[in-house]
Amino acid sequence: MGWAAAAGQSATEAGDWRELLLGEQNAGGWILAAFLAFFPICFGLCYYNITEWTFAVASTPINVWLVREAVRFWKLEGQKGSAKGLFWASVWHLPVVMILAMVEKKGMWQRVWRAAVGEPYPDDDEAWLEEDDEDEAV
Template identity: 45%
Template sequence: MARTAGTVILYYGVNETVAALGAINIVLYSWIYTSLKRKTILNTWVGALVGAIPPLMGWASSSSLTDPGAWCLAALLFAWQFPHFNALSHNIAQQYKNAGYVMTAAEYPKLNARVALRYSILMFPICFGLCYFNVTDWGFMLDSSIANFWMTLMAFRFWKQQHINHKPNYRPSEVQITAANIQAKKLFWVSVWQLPAVLILAMLHKRGQWEKIFGYFLHHDKESAKKVLIETI
């Protein structure tokens, strides 16, 4: 009932595109993602789609989804969820397994770390895409790279430790297992700070924003100068 009401409100209160995206997300999360958690590691990719749709809904509320910038924002949220969740799930992998959930961290630890690193690296071209498609200015490319490098470095260290621990016929020591757990925690907390940092930087670097602000003040300064000159004459 609540799901239907929410979709109807979005349809009449915003537009049909936002309502359709909301309905798709309900189906993805409630039915597909939830059922897949006990069947396959692909549930994480479906869950990442659920997290990527809200930016599209926000964009569709005022602009067309034919704009590539909308998909860059969705890709940003999609990619970020892998280093974030894969690091989180590493230290509770056994709990997931005991509960009957099929998670990459429990089934394929090396893949879990590799995917976290892969999507951390993907954050770089996604942020460059926001510049290219005129969502942000080109200064965002530099600023966002600092935050992305921070997370990628932590993801690389996590991957490296997992790669060592899970070599064929190799039994990691307690120290090495603890080291991997620590790297996972570091990556998780860096991801918590990285996403807000990138989004705030994107707002600060919004295309044309500073030109409008400075243009406003310059315009008013000219008007003030004209007024003073007229009064003097």
């Protein structure tokens, strides 16, 4: 629901639940919901151009920490502080990965740079007008 609200998605073609859940543009929502699949999900966000590829690298340490604590918990059967370690890793994992995903959002740093140096950001309307002018010239 958060993805649909943030992305402004709605059923525009068939108008049924299948379009909202299974449409091509809904990959980001499914990937965000499946964050607890760790590494593949972080790479999926990059693959579907939701985040920059640097997000896959930046999220690796927190994913490694959580996997390490899970394996330690499994091997020690919850003894010797392994339960406490896994608890804290699981508490910190999702917020850290979500913050990294926001920081590494596709195009974020280009927009920050343009704002910092005062470059105008091309509007979608202007891009469409330029494409139309090029088509007419041909």
